[in-house]
Amino acid sequence: MTDAAPSIPLYWWRDEPNFGDSLSPWLIEQLLGISAQWSNTRHKLVGLGSVLWASEPGDTVWGTGVHPLSELRAPDWSPTGVTFLAVRGPLTRDYILERGGVCPELYGDPGELLPDFYVPSSDMAHAGIGIIPHIYDKTGRRFAESVPGTRIIDPRRPWPNVCRHQRKNAALSGRKV
Numbered sequence: 001m002t003d004a005a006p007s008i009p010l011y012w013w014r015d016e017p018n019f020g021d022s023l024s025p026w027l028i029e030q031l032l033g034i035s036a037q038w039s040n041t042r043h044k045l046v047g048l049g050s051v052l053w054a055s056e057p058g059d060t061v062w063g064t065g066v067h068p069l070s071e072l073r074a075p076d077w078s079p080t081g082v083t084f085l086a087v088r089g090p091l092t093r094d095y096i097l098e099r100g101g102v103c104p105e106l107y108g109d110p111g112e113l114l115p116d117f118y119v120p121s122s123d124m125a126h127a128g129i130g131i132i133p134h135i136y137d138k139t140g141r142r143f144a145e146s147v148p149g150t151r152i153i154d155p156r157r158p159w160p161n162v163c164r165h166q167r168k169n170a171a172l173s174g175r176k177v
Contacts, residue, residue: 008032009039011046011054018135019155019162020111024048026159027110030117047110052092057081063088063110066095069136079103118163132162 012024024047025036036045042058050067053074058081065088070077079101086106087093096103132153133140144152153162 005035007035007037009041009044010036011039011044011051011059013049013051013054014038016135017156018049019132019157019159020109021049021051023111023114023159027114027117031110031113050088052087052095053077055079055082059083060085062086063108064092065089065109066092070095114163118160 008028010025010028013021025038028036028045028047040054042056044059046052046055046059046061046064048063050065050070052061052064052066053070055061055064055077060083062085077099079096079099082101084096084101084103086108087096087103088109089107090105093103093105093107129147129149130151130153131140131144131147132155133144135155141152144150155162
């Protein structure tokens with residue numbers, strides 16, 4: 001018998017890689033100090049991304065959110081049997097409560113903890129505004145393309161690349177990332 005390294009079952013969206021979902025296993029590993037293994041079975045952690053719909057009885061939700069496409073992905077989704085530690089915001093909590101779930105008034109996206117574990121170098125200078133549209137937000141992308149001097153930051157790129165572009169824009173604006 002071998003001693004397997006401890007790991008946590010974690011769900012993240014893999015069908016179309018994007019910033020929050022691809023960041024999820026790395027950030028959870030930083031926070032917990034153990035590896036995260038993708039899982040689509042019960043008794044998993046559901047965290048970053050708009051993947052509330054993937055939670056099922058026995059799962060634990062921490063910081064995920066609801067998305068307009070959630071109804072299409074899981075029209076019969078129920079919060080019954082799911083443990084909620086925190087959700088992204090009040091709209092997600094309302095969605096859970098409307099379906100008979102119990103969810104504390106604790107809000108926040110685990111992605112907000114990223115700067116505590118990863119600070120990218122800012123080796124590229126860029127002036128102007130950077131916009132990160134949701135991967136399915138065609139209207140937001142068209143808007144960003146219409147604003148002179150605006151740079152679109154593609155959330156489908158590897159998460160460290162997205163962070164580098166965010167940091168450059170934040171450094172130029174004086175915001176702390």
